[in-house]
Amino acid sequence: xxxxxxxxxxxxxxxxxxxxxxxxxxxxxxxxxxxxxxxxxxxxxxxxxxxxxxxxxxxxxxxxxxxxxxxxxxxxxxxxxxxxxxxxxxxxxxxxxxxxxxxxxxxxxxxxxxxxxxxxxxxxxxxxxxxxxxxxxxxxxxxxxxxxxxxxxxxxxxxxxxxxxxxxxxxxxxxxxxxxxxxxxxxxxxxxxxxxxxxxxxxxxxxxxxxxxxxxxxxxxxxxxxxxxxxxxxxxxxxxxxxxxxxxxxxxxxxxxxxxxxxxxxxxxxxxxxxxxxxxxxxxxxxxxxxxxxxxxxxxxxxxxxxxxxxxxxxxxxxxxxxxxxxxxxxxxxxxxxxxxxxxxxxxxxxxxxxxxxxxxxx
Amino acid sequence: xxxxxxxxxxxxxxxxxxxxxxxxxxxxxxxxxxxxxxxxxxxxxxxxxxxxxxxxxxxxxxxxxxxxxxxxxxxxxxxxxxxxxxxxxxxxxxxxxxxxxxxxxxxxxxxxxxxxxxxxxxxxxxxxxxxxxxxxxxxxxxxxxxxxxxxxxxxxxxxxxxxxxxxxxxxxxxxxxxxxxxxxxxxxxxxxxxxxxxxxxxxxxxxxxxxxxxxxxxxxxxxxxxxxxxxxxxxxxxxxxxxxxxxxxxxxxxxxxxxxxxxxxxxxxxxxxxxxxxxxxxxxxxxxxxxxxxxxxxxxxxxxxxxxxxxxxxxxxxxxxxxxxxxxxxxxxxxxxxxxxxxxxxxxxxxxxxxxxxxxxxx
Numbered sequence: 001x002x003x004x005x006x007x008x009x010x011x012x013x014x015x016x017x018x019x020x021x022x023x024x025x026x027x028x029x030x031x032x033x034x035x036x037x038x039x040x041x042x043x044x045x046x047x048x049x050x051x052x053x054x055x056x057x058x059x060x061x062x063x064x065x066x067x068x069x070x071x072x073x074x075x076x077x078x079x080x081x082x083x084x085x086x087x088x089x090x091x092x093x094x095x096x097x098x099x100x101x102x103x104x105x106x107x108x109x110x111x112x113x114x115x116x117x118x119x120x121x122x123x124x125x126x127x128x129x130x131x132x133x134x135x136x137x138x139x140x141x142x143x144x145x146x147x148x149x150x151x152x153x154x155x156x157x158x159x160x161x162x163x164x165x166x167x168x169x170x171x172x173x174x175x176x177x178x179x180x181x182x183x184x185x186x187x188x189x190x191x192x193x194x195x196x197x198x199x200x201x202x203x204x205x206x207x208x209x210x211x212x213x214x215x216x217x218x219x220x221x222x223x224x225x226x227x228x229x230x231x232x233x234x235x236x237x238x239x240x241x242x243x244x245x246x247x248x249x250x251x252x253x254x255x256x257x258x259x260x261x262x263x264x265x266x267x268x269x270x271x272x273x274x275x276x277x278x279x280x281x282x283x284x285x286x287x288x289x290x291x292x293x294x295x296x297x298x299x300x301x302x303x304x305x306x307x308x309x310x311x312x313x314x315x316x317x318x319x320x321x322x323x324x325x326x327x328x329x330x331x332x333x334x335x336x337x338x339x340x341x342x343x344x345x346x347x348x349x350x351x352x353x354x355x356x357x358x359x360x361x362x363x
Numbered sequence: 364x365x366x367x368x369x370x371x372x373x374x375x376x377x378x379x380x381x382x383x384x385x386x387x388x389x390x391x392x393x394x395x396x397x398x399x400x401x402x403x404x405x406x407x408x409x410x411x412x413x414x415x416x417x418x419x420x421x422x423x424x425x426x427x428x429x430x431x432x433x434x435x436x437x438x439x440x441x442x443x444x445x446x447x448x449x450x451x452x453x454x455x456x457x458x459x460x461x462x463x464x465x466x467x468x469x470x471x472x473x474x475x476x477x478x479x480x481x482x483x484x485x486x487x488x489x490x491x492x493x494x495x496x497x498x499x500x501x502x503x504x505x506x507x508x509x510x511x512x513x514x515x516x517x518x519x520x521x522x523x524x525x526x527x528x529x530x531x532x533x534x535x536x537x538x539x540x541x542x543x544x545x546x547x548x549x550x551x552x553x554x555x556x557x558x559x560x561x562x563x564x565x566x567x568x569x570x571x572x573x574x575x576x577x578x579x580x581x582x583x584x585x586x587x588x589x590x591x592x593x594x595x596x597x598x599x600x601x602x603x604x605x606x607x608x609x610x611x612x613x614x615x616x617x618x619x620x621x622x623x624x625x626x627x628x629x630x631x632x633x634x635x636x637x638x639x640x641x642x643x644x645x646x647x648x649x650x651x652x653x654x655x656x657x658x659x660x661x662x663x664x665x666x667x668x669x670x671x672x673x674x675x676x677x678x679x680x681x682x683x684x685x686x687x688x689x690x691x692x693x694x695x696x697x698x699x700x701x702x703x704x705x706x707x708x709x710x711x712x713x714x715x716x717x718x719x720x721x722x723x724x725x726x
Contacts, residue, residue, distance in 0.1 A: 077649070079644075079645065080644075081475055081644070081645045082446075082474075082475055082476070083445075083446040083477050083645075084476030084477055084642075084646065086646060086647065111444075112445055112447070113447030113479065114444075114446055114639075116477050116645065116646070118645075141612070155676045157676045158669075158673030158675070160671035160672045160673055162667055162668040162669075162671055170601075172608045173612075182604065182608060184602070184604065186598050216672070231595045231596075232599060233594075234549075235594055235599070236595060237679075238533075238547035238549070239547070241668070242547065244668060245535045245537070245664070245665075246504075246646070248660050248661040248663075248665075249535075249643055249646055250647065251648035251660070252664070253660070254652075254663060255667055255668060256667050256671065257667075266652060272648075274646065276477075278479065279447075280612055281442075281443070282442065282444045282446075282447035282479065283447065283481040283609070283612055283637070284449065284481075284612060285450075285481070285484070285613050287483060287484070288614055288616070289617075289630050290629040290630065291629070297611050297614070298608065298611040298612060300611075300616070301610070301611035302607075302608075302611075304525055305607060305618060306521075306525075307525070308523035309521065309522045309579070310517070310518050310520075310522060310523055310525060313519065313520045316604065
């Protein structure tokens with residue numbers, strides 16, 4: 001039986017998220033940027049990065065734990081380069097910093113062809129795919145990576161977790177070609193630690209080569225799994241290293257100390273972000289086969305890839321586009337009963353009336 | 364028993380490669396750029412992209428097949444952007460175009476923080492890792508991707524090969540930190556078609572989930588394998604799509620028609636290249652833990668990742684650095700007997716004296 005969802009009006013969802021962040025001391029503008037990302041994530045079916053996850057993250061590592069500073073001001077560092085900026089985010093709310101960074105990258109790309117913003121002293125931005133999807137929807141190529149909060153992943157050939165789940169997100173301006181932006185967005189571990197815990201609760205085995213036990217040996221027993229493995233062996237390990245190297249060049253310190261503040265005042269525990277946007281005209285040779293436009297050419301390329309018997313293949317970003325279409329048909333954001341109850345806890349804590357699950361429309 | 368190698372003097376190797384390319388009608392400067400890449404590949408142990416592979420590729424798809432035009436001139440296309448260039452390579456030798464592109468990216472990055480060169484109408488550049496390694500050795504972050512010659516890879520969930528083995532190459536300025544540039548460089552298929560053929564000759568099975576048979580079913584029988592699979596399921600598929608999307612935006616046409624010229628004058632069959640270099644100062648926040656320099660910080664980060672019991676892990680680029688050190692100790696480039704014989708065929712064809720295998724030093 002397919003899962004039943006409750007339809008929550010976007011305005012009511014935004015009111016709740018803004019109130020929850022305001023209640024934690026965040027400024028109105030920050031709270032609205034948090035709500036913007038939570039709405040985008042839920043609308044696109046990214047249930048792992050909705051408002052509930054964002055507020056739990058704030059509880060664990062954020063304004064309640066000292067990792068994030070409500071009302072902080074981004075400091076733009078001096079630079080001799082005109083197409084790249086470096087920011088000290090002063091641990092400002094990650095979603096607010098990320099939305100601003102992607103706008104700045106777009107403005108730089110409009111002038112220089114490409115625009116890059118590196119962010120030191122950052123707090124989590126949650127769903128990297130959301131920021132690149134926004135830029136891609138507006139016609140740009142976009143990329144972001146960040147360092148994940150905790151070192152949970154064992155390097156290829158190793159035994160101890162010293163890497164984050166370090167995600168990469170790429171967005172492509174394919175709306176004119178296929179109706180939605182292609183968004184390639186995933187962590188560099190096979191699965192997330194949350195998935196290990198879920199499978200443990202359900203008594204189900206892990207996929208092979210996804211996790212290791214205390215001694216660093218691969219295990220499919222979720223109860224024995226203590227650390228994760230990168231996907232694709234040495235290739236996924238390399239992709240995870242990219243985030244740590246970029247972070248190390250920006251200003252991130254040791255992965256095993258990240259998000260774990262101790263007593264050492266000279267140490268640093270923050271995440272970093274890297275964003276880049278490229279204007280599609282800045283890479284176009286303009287000479288497409290059969291006189292096609294750039295968008296027509298991309299459409300033809302994708303039709304070739306998904307033709308020849310491959311019609312059942314899907315494009316990255318397609319499930320997200322379908323989830324958004326379903327929300328739009330339903331007239332609101334879709335949450336499970338458990339999710340509405342979790343939202344209601346945040347509503348009560350912020351002094352708002354909770355949702356009445358019985359009266360919400362269902363799909 | 365470890366394989367025996369013959370030591371070939373770099374000058375003799377260069378003379379041979381230059382003569383072979385000159386014999387095929389390439390200009391002196393082009394031939395020297397081809398030799399430069401072949402030397403770098405052999406010195407770093409990249410035997411799959413040495414001079415023999417380069418000249419075979421020229422036989423199959425290049426100057427002898429019409430895919431590459433000796434003496435062609437790169438046309439720099441007009442652009443309104445100052446940090447990005449787009450070139451029409453007019454099918455000029457890929458190694459010559461790629462070395463020039465990486466130099467241009469470095470020059471752009473010195474001014475703008477990042478520099479991007481997209482190349483339409485390109486012929487193969489062989490070893491992407493070589494170009495980013497050069498930029499990384501000189502202190503920059505560098506990235507390149509290209510479209511592989513042939514559509515040999517089946518998209519995730521599909522049955523028919525419509526994607527190239529589409530490689531990605533990233534180089535990082537880590538020489539001051541760890542003694543060599545970290546270079547992450549691989550194709551997005553699990554293995555190459557050449558490896559399938561090698562395992563077929565040796566009567567050995569393929570790895571699981573690396574190839575499919577005529578009907579698109581996974582097989583470990585190298586004799587039944589007709590197409591390859593992306594590594595890491597949907598994640599490697601996404602990485603392969605990146606190259607096709609970038610190519611489609613630059614000017615590449617249908618992947619299944621690439622390198623397969625037919626009778627259709629409006630169609631295009633070329634590869635494309637994408638290069639980017641970033642100046643490390645353009646992403647540095649400058650506030651490293653414990654007052655470290657940027658290089659000291661990267662060293663500390665990598666020591667953390669490879670510590671805690673992970674001391675047996677290696678960094679991408681480390682095998683290449685060790686191969687180079689071995690060559691340098693040996694006083695030349697290392698080739699197997701079969702490789703020297705293959706080089707000798709090219710030497711004879713170009714009217715040069717072949718190497719005498721018996722008199723070459725051995726290691």
